[in-house]
Amino acid sequence: MDAVDELLSIRAAELYYEANLTQEEIGRSLQITRWKVGRLLTQAKEEGFVRIEILHSRARRPQLERRLRDERGLTDAVVVSRAGVRSEDELHQRVAQAAADYLTGLRPGPRVLGVSWGRTLSDIAHNLREGWSSGTDVVQINGGVSMSQRPGTAAATAVSIAQKGGGAAALLPSPAILEQRATKEAIEADRVVARVLDAARSANAYLFSAGAADHGSVHVDSGYLTTADIDRLVEAGAVGDVIGRYIGADGRIVDHDLDARTVGLSLDDLRTADIAIAAISGAPKRGVASAMVASGLCTVLVTDESTAQHLLGE
Amino acid sequence: MDAVDELLSIRAAELYYEANLTQEEIGRSLQITRWKVGRLLTQAKEEGFVRIEILHSRARRPQLERRLRDERGLTDAVVVSRAGVRSEDELHQRVAQAAADYLTGLRPGPRVLGVSWGRTLSDIAHNLREGWSSGTDVVQINGGVSMSQRPGTAAATAVSIAQKGGGAAALLPSPAILEQRATKEAIEADRVVARVLDAARSANAYLFSAGAADHGSVHVDSGYLTTADIDRLVEAGAVGDVIGRYIGADGRIVDHDLDARTVGLSLDDLRTADIAIAAISGAPKRGVASAMVASGLCTVLVTDESTAQHLLGE
DNA sequence: CGGCCCGATGCTCATCTGAGCAAAGTCTGT
DNA sequence: ACAGACTTTGCTCAGATGAGCATCGGGCCG
Numbered sequence: 001m002d003a004v005d006e007l008l009s010i011r012a013a014e015l016y017y018e019a020n021l022t023q024e025e026i027g028r029s030l031q032i033t034r035w036k037v038g039r040l041l042t043q044a045k046e047e048g049f050v051r052i053e054i055l056h057s058r059a060r061r062p063q064l065e066r067r068l069r070d071e072r073g074l075t076d077a078v079v080v081s082r083a084g085v086r087s088e089d090e091l092h093q094r095v096a097q098a099a100a101d102y103l104t105g106l107r108p109g110p111r112v113l114g115v116s117w118g119r120t121l122s123d124i125a126h127n128l129r130e131g132w133s134s135g136t137d138v139v140q141i142n143g144g145v146s147m148s149q150r151p152g153t154a155a156a157t158a159v160s161i162a163q164k165g166g167g168a169a170a171l172l173p174s175p176a177i178l179e180q181r182a183t184k185e186a187i188e189a190d191r192v193v194a195r196v197l198d199a200a201r202s203a204n205a206y207l208f209s210a211g212a213a214d215h216g217s218v219h220v221d222s223g224y225l226t227t228a229d230i231d232r233l234v235e236a237g238a239v240g241d242v243i244g245r246y247i248g249a250d251g252r253i254v255d256h257d258l259d260a261r262t263v264g265l266s267l268d269d270l271r272t273a274d275i276a277i278a279a280i281s282g283a284p285k286r287g288v289a290s291a292m293v294a295s296g297l298c299t300v301l302v303t304d305e306s307t308a309q310h311l312l313g314e
Numbered sequence: 315m316d317a318v319d320e321l322l323s324i325r326a327a328e329l330y331y332e333a334n335l336t337q338e339e340i341g342r343s344l345q346i347t348r349w350k351v352g353r354l355l356t357q358a359k360e361e362g363f364v365r366i367e368i369l370h371s372r373a374r375r376p377q378l379e380r381r382l383r384d385e386r387g388l389t390d391a392v393v394v395s396r397a398g399v400r401s402e403d404e405l406h407q408r409v410a411q412a413a414a415d416y417l418t419g420l421r422p423g424p425r426v427l428g429v430s431w432g433r434t435l436s437d438i439a440h441n442l443r444e445g446w447s448s449g450t451d452v453v454q455i456n457g458g459v460s461m462s463q464r465p466g467t468a469a470a471t472a473v474s475i476a477q478k479g480g481g482a483a484a485l486l487p488s489p490a491i492l493e494q495r496a497t498k499e500a501i502e503a504d505r506v507v508a509r510v511l512d513a514a515r516s517a518n519a520y521l522f523s524a525g526a527a528d529h530g531s532v533h534v535d536s537g538y539l540t541t542a543d544i545d546r547l548v549e550a551g552a553v554g555d556v557i558g559r560y561i562g563a564d565g566r567i568v569d570h571d572l573d574a575r576t577v578g579l580s581l582d583d584l585r586t587a588d589i590a591i592a593a594i595s596g597a598p599k600r601g602v603a604s605a606m607v608a609s610g611l612c613t614v615l616v617t618d619e620s621t622a623q624h625l626l627g628e
Numbered sequence: 629c630g631g632c633c634c635g636a637t638g639c640t641c642a643t644c645t646g647a648g649c650a651a652a653g654t655c656t657g658t
Numbered sequence: 659a660c661a662g663a664c665t666t667t668g669c670t671c672a673g674a675t676g677a678g679c680a681t682c683g684g685g686c687c688g
Contacts, residue, residue: 010372014374033667035668050367054328055365056363063332063333337674348674348675353637
């Protein structure tokens with residue numbers, strides 16, 4: 001496109017999109033035929049001079065969603081728009097809201113829903129509306145008695161989701177990670193725990209997030225791991241954790257001993273699930289999001305625009 | 315609009331603007347008729363959920379230009395877009411470029427053009443392309459031998475505009491403001507100066523900017539005024555200066571003694587001109603821009619989006 | 629309970645718009 | 659200068675769209 005046409009296409013785009021003239025009128029005003037105007041507008045779009053944004057907290061990016069489904073083999077994807085987002089926290093909220101919306105819109109609604117816990121899940125529970133389902137029981141799928149910061153949030157999350165969905169919550173009364181393998185096995189052998197885990201394995205759908213392998217991890221916060229543990233895991237190739245289990249970029253367990261001390265469903269339980277909804281947002285979690293999608297840990301991904309673009313190779 | 319329609323209108327807008335579906339297809343996908351889709355899109359636009367921006371350094375805002383013409387009685391207006399502008403300086407450059415474009419596009423091209431000097435005028439001169447006019451002589455309309463920072467810039471501006479336009483420059487060899495009224499009168503009585511001023515009064519068009527009444531003024535920089543002088547002027551109601559003459563919000567001269575010591579055309583010379591092009595941008599100059607437009611100091615205003623909105627009462 | 633009013637819905641029709649095509653114009657290499 | 663390749667321009671026509679209108683339905687008051 002030469003310089004004259006470039007300027008003309010800008011003038012045409014202004015008159016078309018801002019002044020709401022028809023192409024015919026623009027042609028008259030710029031002394032060109034309406035066909036030329038149409039072509040100039042097409043060029044302006046192609047050259048990226050025209051940016052159209054949907055400004056709304058629930059705005060999504062259907063194009064990216066389609067590409068995620070087609071190119072990454074997901075059953076479904078929800079990508080929230082970054083347009084107009086001022087803080088990282090606002091983005092997390094948008095993703096949580098979108099996940100809540102997705103869950104609410106599931107048909108048929110799940111009879112039993114398996115959930116993990118953490119900041120994201122808590123946000124999702126918060127964003128679910130009262131009566132989002134007509135009877136969904138909730139089961140925790142991984143251990144997690146929060147040991148320091150906000151005790152009971154893991155339980156509160158499951159209970160809140162169940163209560164708002166007119167169902168009951170089954171809690172997993174166990175720490176996320178134990179110090180001894182034997183202790184973990186003893187706990188899983190416990191009648192109550194075993195029953196919950198069985199229920200979890202037979203859930204119709206799963207909803208979970210993932211954590212980045214960094215010092216801000218909820219596992220460090222909760223006292224299950226030390227920052228030194230995290231450093232060792234990163235050294236070994238860990239990119240983050242999914243329901244408490246640390247994986248590498250290929251989605252494989254990084255530390256088998258640690259994994260054997262972690263209470264809850266296995267990653268393969270998620271991989272064989274019909275509906276496994278993962279909600280992840282924020283730049284630090286890009287690595288684990290990528291690993292998760294690549295290794296088939298979820299069938300549905302709810303995420304933000306930037307993460308989606310990263311997953312699709314920028 | 316109720317909550318359901320709001321969400322629907324967002325979905326419709328996404329599919330229409332991002333996924334490029336037809337309203338018919340959107341209707342099928344959202345289970346509504348295509349007429350409803352059309353109405354939802356209209357609503358989305360009305361509610362401001364859809365933002366369309368033209369991203370280009372030469373992008374303008376025709377709507378604001380029209381309102382400035384209609385509501386502020388200007389013959390013409392050029393409003394450059396703020397979209398995608400990262401720095402204040404970039405905005406100044408856009409306005410300077412727009413002023414240069416406007417000047418280049420004037421038909422018939424002015425035989426004699428009266429110009430002021432300063433940062434903005436220098437930028438405009440820089441942005442004019444070689445051969446912008448086929449023969450335009452340039453006359454300085456106010457005094458201004460830069461005394462400190464960049465000596466000769468005032469002259470360089472006029473010479474550059476004239477040279478690129480295939481004409482000659484007539485310089486006004488005088489300071490902007492003199493210390494004694496008598497000296498000013500003596501200078502204006504000088505044959506050379508008087509001849510230039512006569513030529514300036516008979517120019518076909520004028521191009522000038524304005525300065526804010528603050529310590530960053532080019533008059534302080536050049537040593538014609540002290541910061542204390544500025545403070546006194548502000549105290550007396552000055553909002554800025556036009557061709558060296560300080561005016562209040564009503565466009566009237568603030569300090570008649572100072573004015574009588576200022577060399578150059580009078581403000582009424584500008585007010586009676588056929589074509590008086592003012593180029594102003596930046597938040598600090600809003601006050602003087604407003605005064606200028608309100609008191610008819612220019613027939614054409616070249617400015618930025620924010621200033622234009624301010625002039626139209628937000 | 630029935631009639632009335634107002635907003636929502638579905639439709640007709642005229643206009644707007646983009647795809648595709650043929651003619652005109654432009655640029656190359658010989 | 660000219661033939662051929664390629665680009666640009668103006669046009670036809672079918673599909674997309676918005677304005678305006680008749681109808682429907684739900685709430686409200688008598």
